[in-house]
Amino acid sequence: xxxxxxxxAAALEAAIRRVGADGELPDLELARARDxxxxxxxxxxxxxxxxxxxxxxxxxxxxxxxAVELDVAEAEAVGGYVNFRLRPEWLRRLVREVAGQGxxxxxxxxxxxxxxxxxxxxxxxxxxxxxxHGRGIxxxxxxxxxxxxxxxxxxxxxxxxxxxxxxxKFGESILARYEGREPPEGGYVGAYVEEIAAAARxxxxxxxxxxxxxxxxAQMVERLKAVVxxxxxxxxxxxxxxxxxxxxxxxxxxxxxxxxxxxxxKDGALWFAPAxxxxxxxxxxxVVIRRTGEHTYFASDLGYLLSRFEARGxxxxxxxxxxxxxxxxxxxxxxxxxxxxxxxxxxxxxxQLVNLQEGKMSKRAGRxxxxxxxxxxVGPDAVRYFFMSRTxxxxxxxxxxxxxxxxxxxxxxxxxxxxxxxxxxxxxASGRADLAAEADLDLLGHPWELDVARVIAHWPEVVETxxxxxxxxxxxxxxxxxxxxxxxxxxxxxxxxxxxxxxxxPALTRARLxxxxxxxVTLQSGLNLIGVSAPDRMDxxxx
RNA sequence: GCCCCCGUAGCUCAGUGGAUAGAGCGCGGGUUUCCUAAACCCGGUGCGAAGGUUCGAUUCCUUCCGGGGGCACCA
Numbered sequence: 001x002x003x004x005x006x007x008x009a010a011a012l013e014a015a016i017r018r019v020g021a022d023g024e025l026p027d028l029e030l031a032r033a034r035d036x037x038x039x040x041x042x043x044x045x046x047x048x049x050x051x052x053x054x055x056x057x058x059x060x061x062x063x064x065x066x067a068v069e070l071d072v073a074e075a076e077a078v079g080g081y082v083n084f085r086l087r088p089e090w091l092r093r094l095v096r097e098v099a100g101q102g103x104x105x106x107x108x109x110x111x112x113x114x115x116x117x118x119x120x121x122x123x124x125x126x127x128x129x130x131x132x133h134g135r136g137i138x139x140x141x142x143x144x145x146x147x148x149x150x151x152x153x154x155x156x157x158x159x160x161x162x163x164x165x166x167x168x169k170f171g172e173s174i175l176a177r178y179e180g181r182e183p184p185e186g187g188y189v190g191a192y193v194e195e196i197a198a199a200a201r202x203x204x205x206x207x208x209x210x211x212x213x214x215x216x217x218a219q220m221v222e223r224l225k226a227v228v229x230x231x232x233x234x235x236x237x238x239x240x241x242x243x244x245x246x247x248x249x250x251x252x253x254x255x256x257x258x259x260x261x262x263x264x265x266k267d268g269a270l271w272f273a274p275a276x277x278x279x280x281x282x283x284x285x286x287v288v289i290r291r292t293g294e295h296t297y298f299a300s301d302l303g304y305l306l307s308r309f310e311a312r313g314x315x316x317x318x319x320x321x322x323x324x325x326x327x328x329x330x331x332x333x334x335x336x337x338x339x340x341x342x343x344x345x346x347x348x349x350x351x352q353l354v355n356l357q358e359g360k361m362s363k364r365a366g367r368x369x370x371x372x373x374x375x376x377x378v379g380p381d382a383v384r385y386f387f388m389s390r391t392x393x394x395x396x397x398x399x400x401x402x403x404x405x406x407x408x409x410x411x412x413x414x415x416x417x418x419x420x421x422x423x424x425x426x427x428x429a430s431g432r433a434d435l436a437a438e439a440d441l442d443l444l445g446h447p448w449e450l451d452v453a454r455v456i457a458h459w460p461e462v463v464e465t466x467x468x469x470x471x472x473x474x475x476x477x478x479x480x481x482x483x484x485x486x487x488x489x490x491x492x493x494x495x496x497x498x499x500x501x502x503x504x505x506p507a508l509t510r511a512r513l514x515x516x517x518x519x520x521v522t523l524q525s526g527l528n529l530i531g532v533s534a535p536d537r538m539d540x541x542x543x
Numbered sequence: 544g545c546c547c548c549c550g551u552a553g554c555u556c557a558g559u560g561g562a563u564a565g566a567g568c569g570c571g572g573g574u575u576u577c578c579u580a581a582a583c584c585c586g587g588u589g590c591g592a593a594g595g596u597u598c599g600a601u602u603c604c605u606u607c608c609g610g611g612g613g614c615a616c617c618a
Contacts, residue, residue: 029560037562044561047598057598079562124618165617269616290616297618326547327613352548353612389567390556394549395611402555402568411567413581421579428578477557480566491583494575502578516578540579 002108003460004072005030008041008084015067015075019060021049032458039085040073040454046080091453092441098456098518099439103525105456105518106463111152117308118144120320121228122159125220126170126188129227129371131398132322132354137371138387138531139351140320141233142472145529150467155236155314158224159304162217163242164297171213174200178207192223227372231380232531239307241300249311250295250303253339254288257302262338267291272298274334286331302335309341318347318470320392326350349470351392356400369400378403381532385412388530389476411480415527416535418483421490422520423536425501429513434506439514443507446499448492449515452485456522463529472529479526486519 009030016025026048033042045064046057053060057080065082068075073084098105120140123133140156147154161167170193173183177197183189196216200207205215221238228234244250254270257263261277263270270289288299308314321328329350333343356369375383377400386403389411390396403410429435444450455478462478465471493500501512524534 027560031559033562034559034565035563042562044599047561050598081562161618267616271616287616292616294616296616323548323612325613325618328618329547350547355611392548394556397555399555409568409581414567417579417581421582425578473557477566480557484566487582490578493578494580494583497577500578538579538581540581 002110002464004086004090004457005041005461007070007072011068011070011075012043012045012064012082012084014069015064016045016049018067019053019063021053025049026052032461033083036451038078038081039076039083040457041084043082044080045082046077050080086454086457088445088450091450091457092444094457095441095444095453095515095518096439098522099514101521103521103528105522106459106525107149107151108460108464109151110464110467111147111150113151113153114316115153115155115314116147116316116318117155117157117312117314118147118318118320119157119159121224121233122157122161124161124164124166124170125217125224126166127190127220128192129224131356131369131371131374134231134371134374134383135351135354135387135392135396136320136322137228137233138231138384139349139392139472141231142384142388142475142530143318143320143349143470145531146463146466146472146475149529150463152467156234157237157239158235160217160221160238160240161297162214162240163245163295163300167213167217167241168209170216171209174212174216175207175209178212192220196220227375230372230375231384239304241304244300244303244307245295247303247307247311249306250300253302253306254299256340257288257338260338263288272302272335272338274338277338284331284334298331298335301332302339305332305336305339305341305346309336309339309345316345316347318349320349320351323350323352347470349392352395354396354398356398374400374403381416382410382412384531385410385415385476388473391471391473411476412532413538415476415479415483415523415532417538418486419520419523419527419534420536420538422486422516422523425516426513426520427536429502429509432502432506432509435510435513436507439510440507441511441514443511444515446492448485448488448499449512452482452489452515452519455482455485456518459522459525462526466529475526475529479523479530482519482523482526486523489515489519 012028012030013025028043028045028048030041030043033039046061049060050057058077061077061080061082065075065077072090073086076083076085118140121133121137123129144154144156169184169187173187173193174197176183176187177194178200183193196219199219200212200215203215205211254263257272262272262274264273264276268291269287271285272288273285286298287296288302289295308317329348332346332348336343336346382403459478462474466474501516502509527534
């Protein structure tokens with residue numbers, strides 16, 4: 001636990017000990033208070049302890065609150081609850097600290113340098129990315145940013161399928177275009193296939209399927225790189241499936257499973273049957289080597305597991321998949337287990353599918369829109385924000401009409417505007433020569449000032465939760481709340497000139513500027529995690 | 544048939560074992576000589592249903608109903 005909550009939790013427990021509870025305590029459910037009238041943190045400690053202490057909840061809460069010794073917050077009992085309110089003095093110290101740290105505020109060493117790989121976006125490199133892929137890419141990248149920020153050693157990886165059935169069809173399609181034929185049944189027909197065939201001819205690639213496939217996939221990888229770069233995403237590694245076999249890891253994985261008794265021959269094919277060696281294992285059999293002698297995608301995955309967990313030494317691998325692959329999860333877990341890899345080290349995050357609603361924009365219902373088109377229409381910031389504002393667990397309606405027409409109604413601009421306003425204030429004040437170097441933060445006392453600090457105080461906890469639960473979608477909601485408080489602060493100045501940040505009094509101005517900076521860098525810190533830009537100014541909208 | 548996800552306001556979605564369940568959009572009304580009005584203020588019905596666990600369930604468990612997805616020698 002980090003931030004003020006850790007201190008509150010410790011003080012609460014100490015107080016409970018003082019009022020006579022010993023042994024193991026129940027979960028005190030200390031959490032952010034839902035309602036601001038209950039302070040910043042609240043615990044139903046009275047109810048929790050009523051049975052063991054054999055006293056009334058209100059009585060217990062009262063005694064506990066009185067026994068709390070805490071610098072950061074004051075405790076108050078209401079009913080059976082113990083509520084904590086962060087003290088103004090502490091909030092003022094926090095403002096100074098955050099303003100000094102800048103956008104690094106919230107960074108931690110939670111991960112202790114754990115080597116983690118996040119593999120995401122790995123679609124077959126045989127066609128353009130579409131909107132649904134964008135969700136996994138944005139999620140994966142934001143996960144990486146969150147894990148990096150919390151002290152993990154993270155690598156982004158794209159697994160390039162270059163030797164599976166789809167890839168071969170792609171190669172055949174290029175060959176067909178190269179030779180002026182139509183692509184085969186079930187092949188790829190987009191204009192990009194013809195472009196690649198033309199490029200291959202120009203580059204002097206020999207016209208056979210394998211050479212053209214490799215050439216074509218390399219071309220596609222370049223295209224993919226360019227598209228994801230527009231979203232601020234770059235990969236550390238584009239790992240080609242064929243490397244699994246060239247390095248011998250695929251063969252090694254199969255050999256290891258054979259020795260351990262996990263493989264069985266049936267119908268001329270080689271099957272992985274985990275229940276053979278372990279009767280508790282899932283009872284599902286999967287082909288590893290086809291009757292034709294070709295390996296399956298699953299066989300490559302076996303070697304790929306060894307590559308990551310053993311050859312490259314990642315302690316944890318996080319995969320982001322579309323929900324349509326969920327049936328593959330037990331198989332991968334079973335494979336990891338059979339290879340001697342603790343299955344919990346393989347984390348698979350499924351993101352539900354994206355349903356496109358085009359509204360009145362297109363009469364052609366269900367038309368596939370590419371990720372690139374989406375970025376063209378709504379811009380990278382809105383794309384990232386829109387995808388990040390939802391848990392991966394729920395199916396998502398992408399209302400293209402709204403996304404396209406929404407400009408000032410899009411919440412992402414609200415966050416950015418809050419940042420731009422703060423930057424504007426700092427810019428406005430930058431000409432003042434009478435401002436002291438050091439701010440006297442005791443001058444901050446209005447509720448709308450301290451409430452900004454109050455939200456800022458929660459940022460480290462939000463980051464920590466997002467990292468531990470692998471849920472970066474928590475970040476935009478925090479940012480929205482902060483932007484709200486910032487707007488209140490700003491509006492106070494619109495109501496009364498004396499409440500503006502920049503006033504005649506240089507000392508007061510200086511103190512408020514410190515608060516502006518603390519809020520701005522916290523916004524920046526959060527926007528960084530979700531990959532949305534934090535502009536210093538935003539142009540006025542035309543009517 | 545089996546497996547996974549979801550069901551919260553008109554719409555799109557957050558959220559939590561506890562105190563009066565939130566936001567955005569949409570709709571109606573109001574606010575600008577003032578650090579950017581992409582802002583602010585005012586206005587509303589809601590946790591699919593039934594059981595169970597619990598001092599307390601929208602949250603956890605079971606069943607049912609509804610929506611989406613998956614069950615290949617495709618990936």
